[in-house]
Amino acid sequence: MKKQSTGFTNPFRPGAGHMPPYLAGRQPQQDEFKRLLDQNVILENLVLTGLRGVGKTVLLETFRPLAQEKGWYWAGTDLSESASINEENLATRILTDVAIATSSIIVGVQESQSIGFVGAGDVSEVRLNYTLLRYVYENAPGLVSDKLKAVLELVAGKLPGDCRGIVFAYDEAQNMSDHAGKDQHPLSLLLDVFQSLQKKGVPFMLALTGLPTLFPKLVEARTYAERMFRVIILDQLDEEACKDAITIPIEQSGCPVHPSEQSVQAVTDVSGGYPYFVQFICREAYDVWARDPNTTVPLKEILQKLDTDFFAGRWAKATDRQRDLMIIISALPNSDGEFTVQEIVETSSTLSGKPFSNSHVNQMLSALSDAGLIFKNRHGRYSFAVPLLARFIRRQENLAETG
Ligand SMILES: Nc1ncnc2c1ncn2[C@@H]1O[C@H](COP(=O)(O)OP(=O)(O)OP(=O)(O)O)[C@@H](O)[C@H]1O
Ligand SMILES: [Mg+2]
Numbered sequence: 001m002k003k004q005s006t007g008f009t010n011p012f013r014p015g016a017g018h019m020p021p022y023l024a025g026r027q028p029q030q031d032e033f034k035r036l037l038d039q040n041v042i043l044e045n046l047v048l049t050g051l052r053g054v055g056k057t058v059l060l061e062t063f064r065p066l067a068q069e070k071g072w073y074w075a076g077t078d079l080s081e082s083a084s085i086n087e088e089n090l091a092t093r094i095l096t097d098v099a100i101a102t103s104s105i106i107v108g109v110q111e112s113q114s115i116g117f118v119g120a121g122d123v124s125e126v127r128l129n130y131t132l133l134r135y136v137y138e139n140a141p142g143l144v145s146d147k148l149k150a151v152l153e154l155v156a157g158k159l160p161g162d163c164r165g166i167v168f169a170y171d172e173a174q175n176m177s178d179h180a181g182k183d184q185h186p187l188s189l190l191l192d193v194f195q196s197l198q199k200k201g202v203p204f205m206l207a208l209t210g211l212p213t214l215f216p217k218l219v220e221a222r223t224y225a226e227r228m229f230r231v232i233i234l235d236q237l238d239e240e241a242c243k244d245a246i247t248i249p250i251e252q253s254g255c256p257v258h259p260s261e262q263s264v265q266a267v268t269d270v271s272g273g274y275p276y277f278v279q280f281i282c283r284e285a286y287d288v289w290a291r292d293p294n295t296t297v298p299l300k301e302i303l304q305k306l307d308t309d310f311f312a313g314r315w316a317k318a319t320d321r322q323r324d325l326m327i328i329i330s331a332l333p334n335s336d337g338e339f340t341v342q343e344i345v346e347t348s349s350t351l352s353g354k355p356f357s358n359s360h361v362n363q364m365l366s367a368l369s370d371a372g373l374i375f376k377n378r379h380g381r382y383s384f385a386v387p388l389l390a391r392f393i394r395r396q397e398n399l400a401e402t403g
Helices: 027-037 056-069 087-102 130-139 144-158 186-199 214-221 239-252 261-271 275-291 299-316 320-330 341-350 358-370 389-402
Strands: 045-049 072-078 106-110 124-127 165-171 204-210 229-233 374-376 382-384
Touching: 027 045, 027 056, 027 204, 027 229, 045 056, 045 214, 056 072, 056 165, 056 204, 072 087, 087 130, 087 144, 087 165, 087 186, 130 144, 144 186, 186 204, 186 214, 204 214, 214 229, 239 261, 239 275, 261 275, 261 299, 275 299, 299 389, 320 341, 320 358, 320 389, 341 358, 358 374
Parallel strands: 045 204, 045 229, 072 165, 165 204
Antiparallel strands: 106 124, 374 382
């Protein structure tokens, strides 16, 4: 952490997956997760979605101790590098994750090492570790899904009495995809395996987090996914929570800084309540406050830094024509929320420049979705996939006009 010349440590943590100094406003979601943990038969699994930087990863991280307190084991990983995951390596992934949670469970003793289990001496304990799970997997008949079910059913049968079940938590799960062309269906495999185990009463619960494309993707893979998940959509913090996210870490840091109500309000407004932006702006502002508590926060300069550090790289990846389209979108009154192709086409015809046709807009939105700048919800409406992108674009436009 950054040490100040004033001797106080800057508590704010803008960074993917960095636990904030104070997790504001997420009690309702934590309560909802606890409710899911109280299920005896798993009818509902969790999907946690939201825009970039809204706090999915850190919230999922706080679910882990909640689960453990209620007697659940926790298995899982971050799938951000898993764009090319196929069925076989998904199975390996699951075996690896579950083995970490279960490797201390002793399931028997053996006299020799004839089947290759690790152990020392003549009599050794057989544990539910990766070697054993892999052995069972390799020797189970059938397809990948049959093998995986065989292993997981074995695991379920060997869990100690004080274990309620296992949560399988996968972050960035929107990266998993079925590829019909390659005859690889890892997403469907995951859903089939858990649905089948849950039907048999096995207490294994999925907790998937990812961008808003995640849930539509699950439903597209298997229509029953619609009934299998409780979807929690993470939004920006409300005003009160946002103010807590700003002020509580400052109080706790011991720094005798008391930002004025106006400053707190200004940071709240500029951040739009988006957690990443709160952390980013406060990290800069804290240094200023710590040097001189009475200064006003140089919000304009901080925003400029945010534009360079966060937005500019994403903006630079778009083509000129894509930028033209996004400039039109940012001029819509509902650009921070949802918009339609029709609205874009209509606005484009009223603005100067070459108007966009219906099919052209459709085509470009699809390319922008692939680039992670736009997403389409289940009702065919679109949003920017990056929070406050419209405001950034308008700032660029103003700069261009005035500069
Ligand atoms: N409830 C909260 N209160 C205050 N700060 C938060 C809160 N939630 C998240 N943050 C901060 O916001 C930033 C982003 O959090 P996180 O990485 O969990 O978001 P994410 O939704 O997983 O983003 P991505 O989609 O990029 O993976 C981090 O700096 C984190 O400390
Ligand atoms: Mg994340």
